[in-house]
Amino acid sequence: MAVYESSHPLVKHLVNSIRDISIDAAQFRSRIAQIAQLLLYEALTEWKLAPKKIETWIGEKEFGFIDQKEIVFIPILRAGLPMMEGVSELLSEASVGFLAMKRDEETFKPHIFYERFPEIAGKIAILLDPMLATGGSLADAISVVKAKNPARILSLNIVAAPEGVEYVQRLHPNVDVHIAQIDSHLNERKYIIPGLGDAGDRAYNT
Ligand code: PRP
Ligand code: URA
Numbered sequence: 001m002a003v004y005e006s007s008h009p010l011v012k013h014l015v016n017s018i019r020d021i022s023i024d025a026a027q028f029r030s031r032i033a034q035i036a037q038l039l040l041y042e043a044l045t046e047w048k049l050a051p052k053k054i055e056t057w058i059g060e061k062e063f064g065f066i067d068q069k070e071i072v073f074i075p076i077l078r079a080g081l082p083m084m085e086g087v088s089e090l091l092s093e094a095s096v097g098f099l100a101m102k103r104d105e106e107t108f109k110p111h112i113f114y115e116r117f118p119e120i121a122g123k124i125a126i127l128l129d130p131m132l133a134t135g136g137s138l139a140d141a142i143s144v145v146k147a148k149n150p151a152r153i154l155s156l157n158i159v160a161a162p163e164g165v166e167y168v169q170r171l172h173p174n175v176d177v178h179i180a181q182i183d184s185h186l187n188e189r190k191y192i193i194p195g196l197g198d199a200g201d202r203a204y205n206t
Pocket of ligand 1: 076077078079080101102103104108110129130131132133134135136137138164190198199200201
């Protein structure tokens with residue numbers, strides 16, 4: 001697996017802006033959506049464009065486009081939902097699958113409680129979750145998606161802990177993970193420090 005941490009000042013600026021607890025839930029979700037768009041932009045840098053004919057003002061012409069039928073976005077509920085809103089604005093014809101997970105507050109192990117996917121076999125699955133803490137949720141999500149035989153799996157994450165990145169890297173060496181910011185460490189409750197706090201709670205006023 002390759003881990004890519006963004007070095008773009010705009011990405012860092014936006015991540016640091018959501019550390020401020022005075023921003024409200026709507027602003028938090030909107031910033032998460034914007035950061036997800038920038039992460040997608042960075043993740044698609046080397047993407048090959050597919051030729052497609054379209055009708056233009058000077059007649060039919062062929063241009064290069066991202067083949068959106070090849071892409072399945074998979075937000076991890078809850079906190080991945082605003083990321084999905086952001087990337088879906090850019091690639092509105094890509095399909096979306098849903099995976100709902102909740103990390104147990106005592107054991108810190110994730111539990112899957114809902115999944116619903118379109119066809120994934122042979123496609124590019126792009127997982128979306130703002131927080132990569134112990135890495136347990138992302139590692140389990142990747143295992144679920146891998147079982148559906150995608151051509152490739154990518155993950156977009158906003159804030160990560162080094163421990164979680166290392167864990168996912170060890171279990172899933174062939175997945176590319178694009179992270180906006182790798183923070184310092186996990187605390188004793190397995191929250192990322194400095195991190196964002198509980199991203200789902202902040203996004204939805206829980
Ligand atoms: C958060 C986050 C990740 C997970 C990361 O979700 O969105 O899915 O924790 O932690 P891990 O790397 O240690 O597994 P949470 O389980 O709190 O659910 P929520 O989105 O409903 O708040
Ligand atoms: N989940 C979160 O939302 N934040 C963390 O720091 C860790 C897990």
